[in-house]
Amino acid sequence: MSILDILADNLRQGVVTLRYPQRVPPPPNYRGLVQIQSEECVGCASCAYVCVSAAIQVTDQPETYTWSYDPGKCTFCGRCVDACPTHALQMQEERPPIYHQAQKLAVTYRMAYPRCEGCGKPFKVATEILRQRAYGELSEQTEQLLRLCPTCRQKEALKLMIEARRVKEATQ
Amino acid sequence: MSSWFALLVFPGFLYALPMGWLMLWVERKTLARLQSRIGPPFYQPLFDFIKLMTKEPLPRPSQENRFYLFLPLLALGATLGALTLLPVLPHSFSLVGDLALFIALIEIAPICLVLLGFLSRSIFGQVGAVREAVLTIASNLPFIAALIALAYASGSLRLMDIALHAPPLARGLAVLAIFACLPIKLRLNPFSVANAEQEIYQGALTELDGWRLGLWELNHAVEWVALSGLTVSLALPWRSGLAVLDAAIFALLSLAVVFLLACLAGATARLKVGQASRFYWRWGFGFALLALAVSFFPFGG
Numbered sequence: 001m002s003i004l005d006i007l008a009d010n011l012r013q014g015v016v017t018l019r020y021p022q023r024v025p026p027p028p029n030y031r032g033l034v035q036i037q038s039e040e041c042v043g044c045a046s047c048a049y050v051c052v053s054a055a056i057q058v059t060d061q062p063e064t065y066t067w068s069y070d071p072g073k074c075t076f077c078g079r080c081v082d083a084c085p086t087h088a089l090q091m092q093e094e095r096p097p098i099y100h101q102a103q104k105l106a107v108t109y110r111m112a113y114p115r116c117e118g119c120g121k122p123f124k125v126a127t128e129i130l131r132q133r134a135y136g137e138l139s140e141q142t143e144q145l146l147r148l149c150p151t152c153r154q155k156e157a158l159k160l161m162i163e164a165r166r167v168k169e170a171t172q
Numbered sequence: 173m174s175s176w177f178a179l180l181v182f183p184g185f186l187y188a189l190p191m192g193w194l195m196l197w198v199e200r201k202t203l204a205r206l207q208s209r210i211g212p213p214f215y216q217p218l219f220d221f222i223k224l225m226t227k228e229p230l231p232r233p234s235q236e237n238r239f240y241l242f243l244p245l246l247a248l249g250a251t252l253g254a255l256t257l258l259p260v261l262p263h264s265f266s267l268v269g270d271l272a273l274f275i276a277l278i279e280i281a282p283i284c285l286v287l288l289g290f291l292s293r294s295i296f297g298q299v300g301a302v303r304e305a306v307l308t309i310a311s312n313l314p315f316i317a318a319l320i321a322l323a324y325a326s327g328s329l330r331l332m333d334i335a336l337h338a339p340p341l342a343r344g345l346a347v348l349a350i351f352a353c354l355p356i357k358l359r360l361n362p363f364s365v366a367n368a369e370q371e372i373y374q375g376a377l378t379e380l381d382g383w384r385l386g387l388w389e390l391n392h393a394v395e396w397v398a399l400s401g402l403t404v405s406l407a408l409p410w411r412s413g414l415a416v417l418d419a420a421i422f423a424l425l426s427l428a429v430v431f432l433l434a435c436l437a438g439a440t441a442r443l444k445v446g447q448a449s450r451f452y453w454r455w456g457f458g459f460a461l462l463a464l465a466v467s468f469f470p471f472g473g
């Protein structure tokens with residue numbers, strides 16, 4: 001096919017592009033804006049660690065942490081979604097809107113660390129998904145231990161061990 | 173008519189500015205239609221210019237800043253000066269030997285571009301500068317030879333005399349040779365080797381930004397008006413004497429030249445620098461040589 005045929009075809013076919021604001025619908029599995037389900041997030045910052053363009057940042061405060069995302073820096077690579085151990089991140093399947101102000105679509109979530117059931121101090125918890133992935137099915141007792149902060153967990157585990165030894169000695 | 177009128181009104185500044193933008197638009201729109209795209213609205217080149225001029229420029233060492241201001245301004249001024257000399261209106265301002273002045277002025281912009289490329293200290297800028305230099309030489313050979321043929325055939329170095337009195341055969345061949353040089357002088361496909369966007373990031377323009385690029389783009393728009401205008405004003409042996417009518421015919425035919433060039437650009441792909449310069453040495457120079465031969469040894473003369 002010579003270039004003249006191609007040009008003639010193009011002219012015959014007419015215009016195929018759209019005038020803004022019309023846009024071509026995105027293909028399936030399109031990688032749009034990153035979205036977080038904050039209740040699933042445990043503040044591990046894996047997403048921020050893998051994000052090469054520093055679009056996601058996770059900062060630690062004593063009782064809370066903030067998760068922020070600036071789509072203006074995002075390259076929509078999807079690495080954060082892959083890295084999130086709790087599947088808290090997803091990408092929108094629509095195109096991001098067009099905006100004129102920097103930072104317009106930036107979002108920040110401030111989330112509180114869950115509190116220890118023993119002493120009430122905030123701590124980084126392993127969510128259900130993480131626990132299952134690491135230990136498989138857990139007994140009720142282990143589940144209870146994992147809802148404690150590391151200090152309380154040590155104390156509680158020690159108590160349980162002493163208790164077990166006492167029971168063992170009493171039965172011998 | 174006074175030289176000020178020619179410089180500031182027609183065919184100078186007041187005419188060249190909107191016409192240049194219109195030509196940039198016609199080129200982009202034609203290309204878009206050939207590629208089944210909608211293409212930009214007609215005011216796009218103006219908006220592009222405003223946007224570039226209002227952008228915050230990158231900070232640069234003051235020495236570099238001076239050159240980045242001076243070179244585009246020099247190019248713009250020289251191209252406008254060349255445009256002023258075009259023989260459009262029969263009683264307009266003209267000088268003895270304005271042909272030589274025209275050639276000198278129209279060649280300043282490519283030289284500025286070469287300097288800008290070397291100044292950029294970027295590998296892309298320098299490759300672009302070298303290509304621009306090679307191609308300028310290659311295209312100027314037929315360009316200047318064709319103009320010499322016209323001057324000799326009409327017995328004058330004044331553009332208006334050439335336009336009105338050149339014999340038809342020499343005129344036809346020379347105008348063809350000049351037209352063949354336009355794609356290289358306007359850096360269009362298939363000879364857009366020096367400013368290849370994909371391969372060398374616009375070559376010598378790589379480091380231009382903000383108003384510096386804006387000024388250069390303005391110069392480019394005026395180059396369109398000047399070079400298409402030269403072709404048209406030398407091709408037309410006749411003037412009505414009515415300024416408005418002559419100006420309108422000139423404008424319309426210039427737009428037609430732009431349209432033809434855009435079609436050529438749309439139908440071709442970029443050549444290599446060697447192929448491009450070979451083309452000019454062979455074909456461009458071939459036409460120009462024929463024009464020279466015809467004007468030095470006219471049939472029946």
Ligand code: SF4
Pocket residue numbers: 034050051052053054055056073074075076077078079080081
């Ligand atoms: S998609 Fe890529 S660039 Fe965007 S936030 Fe996630 S990791 Fe960062």
Ligand code: SF4
Pocket residue numbers: 036040041042043044045046047048058067083084085086087088089
């Ligand atoms: S990787 Fe997932 S769980 Fe960890 S901070 Fe990011 S969103 Fe939260």
